[in-house]
Amino acid sequence: MNDTLELSPLPSPLAEAIAFGATVAEASHADIGPAGQLPYVVLPEGYKVHDLEKSLATPTRKRARVTLAQTSAFIAYYKKHRGASQIYGTTEPPRFIAVLDDHSEGNSPGWREHTAHYDCPLSPEWKTWNGSNKKQMTQSDFAQFIEDNLPDVAEPEAAHMLEVSRTLEAKKKVNFASGIRLANGEVQFTYEEQIQGTAAKGQIKVPETFVLGIPVFHGGPRYRVEARLRYRIADGGQMAMWYDLLRPHKIVEDAALEVWAEIETETAESIFHGSPNL
Numbered sequence: 001m002n003d004t005l006e007l008s009p010l011p012s013p014l015a016e017a018i019a020f021g022a023t024v025a026e027a028s029h030a031d032i033g034p035a036g037q038l039p040y041v042v043l044p045e046g047y048k049v050h051d052l053e054k055s056l057a058t059p060t061r062k063r064a065r066v067t068l069a070q071t072s073a074f075i076a077y078y079k080k081h082r083g084a085s086q087i088y089g090t091t092e093p094p095r096f097i098a099v100l101d102d103h104s105e106g107n108s109p110g111w112r113e114h115t116a117h118y119d120c121p122l123s124p125e126w127k128t129w130n131g132s133n134k135k136q137m138t139q140s141d142f143a144q145f146i147e148d149n150l151p152d153v154a155e156p157e158a159a160h161m162l163e164v165s166r167t168l169e170a171k172k173k174v175n176f177a178s179g180i181r182l183a184n185g186e187v188q189f190t191y192e193e194q195i196q197g198t199a200a201k202g203q204i205k206v207p208e209t210f211v212l213g214i215p216v217f218h219g220g221p222r223y224r225v226e227a228r229l230r231y232r233i234a235d236g237g238q239m240a241m242w243y244d245l246l247r248p249h250k251i252v253e254d255a256a257l258e259v260w261a262e263i264e265t266e267t268a269e270s271i272f273h274g275s276p277n278l
Contacts, residue, residue, distance in 0.1 A: 062101065062114040070219040071259050074098070074118035075266045084110050087263065089271040094120035094217070094256035096263060099276050112278060120256060125152055125214035129225070133245045136232070142241035143168035154213035154224070164206055168241075171204060175237025181208060187229060192237070210243075216255035223251055 041049060053060055062081065068074040074096060078085065084104030089096040098116040103109050122130075128149060137145060143165040146153070153161050174193040182188055182205070189204045212225040226246040233239050264271055 061111060063111075064114050066116045068116060068118045069121055071118065071217070071262055072219070074116060075263060077116050078263075078267055078269075081114065081116075082267075084108065085269070086276075087267065087269050087271045088274055088276050089260055089263070090273065090275065091253055091256040091260070094252065094259065095275075096120070096259070096271070097276055097278075099278070102276070112276065115276075115278060120259060121218045123215040123218045123220065125149075125212075126216050128152075129212060129214060129227075130245065130248055132242075133248065134230075134242060136240045136242045138172075139168050139239050139241055140172040143172075152212050152214050153210055155211035156207055161207075161210065164204075167204055168206070171202075174202075176233045176239045177237065179231055179233065185209065187231070189231075189239070216252055217259065220255065220259070223255060225251060 043049065066077060068077060078087070078098045078100070081100045083100060084102055085098060085100045086102040087096060087098045096118045099110075099112050100114040100116065101110045102112055129152065132145065146161060146165040147169075150158050150162060150165075171191060171193070174191040176189055176191045179187050179189045185208050186205045187208050189206065190201065191204065192201050194200075206229060209226060209228050212227060213222045214225060215222050225248070227243040228246065229241070229243055231239055231241045260271060263269075
């Protein structure tokens with residue numbers, strides 16, 4: 001049997017040169033040429049280009065996607081970091097996005113990697129009242145809802161609304177016969193209850209409309225919101241109650257437009273109606 005010895009081929013001069021060059025290579029920056037062509041680098045197969053930015057004391061540019069919770073915070077952040085910046089906004093849904101490294105005038109491109117977002121978060125008060133809008137409740141639940149959220153009621157005065165809610169709570173076991181709208185803006189309910197085996201009739205007056213004073217957006221100003229009382233008396237004398245907010249979508253739109261105007265005034269920037277689609 002003949003034993004053969006296999007020898008690895010000697011590296012070619014070109015391979016040796018490439019290997020040596022890789023050991024002594026330094027990071028370099030390829031500038032855009034006078035004709036505006038993109039920078040490029042040619043590498044042999046098996047080699048990579050490594051990003052060494054993390055080894056620097058500071059990044060080469062700002063990169064962030066910041067979310068703000070109030071209009072004032074959005075404005076303050078924009079003023080602090082503005083450069084070749086642009087603000088985009090919509091009212092449906094209410095949303096504002098600042099691109100702080102956007103393309104600038106004169107067709108100078110920007111990286112568009114530093115953004116601030118303000119999505120106009122709704123206030124807890126608005127979520128509470130709009131969330132229960134048009135939802136039927138038992139008479140007792142309606143009374144409890146009004147009492148729990150009494151600080152939000154601007155008209156009529158709180159003492160009167162508290163009296164109404166407690167009266168409704170006290171009469172939760174009576175049978176209602178009818179409801180009549182009065183000239184003074186109230187609804188008069190007639191009911192019948194058993195007192196020591198005897199049927200007794202009575203009346204309750206409830207405001208047909210009441211006015212809320214609540215912020216639409218978190219940390220924002222309060223808005224006047226009108227609510228209209230609604231009710232339904234079943235055949236057995238039990239009553240369901242709820243309320244209808246008057247055009248709540250328009251109130252949100254008005255609040256968004258006020259935020260729009262405030263941002264434009266405080267930043268001295270015109271907002272583009274739309275989205276940067278980042």
